[in-house]
Amino acid sequence: MIKSINSIKVFAWRKCFIFCFWILVFIILLVVLVYLCGMIFYNGPFIQAGWGNGLLASIWTAVMAIIFFRNKLWKVRMLWWAVGIVIVVVPFLTICPSNDKHWEAEYNRTGYASVDGDVVKLYNVRNFKHYSRDEFDEQWESRTYRLSNLRGLDYIQSNFLGDLLAHPILSFDFGEQGRICLSVETRREVGEKFTPFGGLYKMFELQYLFITEPDCIPLRTKIRKETVRRYTIDARPEKIREMFIASVKIQNELMESPRFYNVIHSNCTTSLRAQQPRSDQVPWDRRLLFNGRLDEYLYEQGMLQTEGDTFVELRQKAIVRGGLR
Secondary structure (H helix, E strand, C coil): HHHHHHHHHHHHHHHHHHHHHHHHHHHHHHHHHHHHHHHHHCCCCCCCCCCCHHHHHHHHHHHHHHHHHHHCCCCCCCCCHHHHHHHHHHHHHHCCCCCCCCCCCHHHCCEEEECCCEEEEEEEECCCEEECCEEEECEEEEEEEHHHCEEEEEEEEEEEECEEEEEEEEEECCCCHHHEEEEEEEEEEHHHHCCEEEEEEECEEEEEEECCCHHHHHHHHCCCCCEEEEEEEECCCHHHHHHHHHHEEEHHHHHHHEEECCCCCCCHHHHHHHCCCCCHCCCCCCHHHCCHHHHHHHCCCCCECCCCCHHHHHHHHCCCCCCCC
């Protein structure tokens, strides 16, 4: 009797395990299906995120679903799924980033720099005057700075989706030589719009763009109506110089070997973290990805000058109301 009960328990556990296993397999296959469908939608043979790629993705998804549910033999099912995956993945892997595309005006120039001892010269610095989202005076400049004059760094955070997502900008203070901002951008072609989902694929190139403050701050406060906050980074001048030189190095690398933007591992925040030596990198935190409260994380890490304020007080004081500060 006891032996019979034990056998029933073993059978029940085995059945439960098998059920959970197939549920897990189904979830994994579903995630793979959705991600590959996005590959077709954003990187298919037609216009990115257009109806042509959408139709092609729908047809591919329908075929894969039919293969999964109509074939009773598991090996045959997996074989045809493998074929379907290869058809999508192989063309995706052949897509390479480029600096030579029909870019939107604000991303049109590829920046680069030369370093000669203490002197750094930045080429293709953006200094637009914006009147509206589509109206601006286009101006690209070359600017020269001395590293020995670099004395401070401000962190500018522009929240464009509440406390969920923001865009970080670094403003380097060269004293009498003025300030220059670094913005890590999605380099967009004419007609492209930023989408976090497109950032999971090969939709945008990564761009390190040096911009003047009269360009980037009024653009976000007055034109885009984003909530912009400005903080002073609490760091020694030598650490700030290291940050600046690392950024210049990455910009030059991107000129020679362009890369794709990725919303997870190569976005406007994680790119800046990755360029730092491992010993200087801040610990991973979800706010590096969902960065609408990245300022809160930097406050907790002791990276902001606070003057004794609580984070709530500091965040309120940091709001930029229309001007540069």
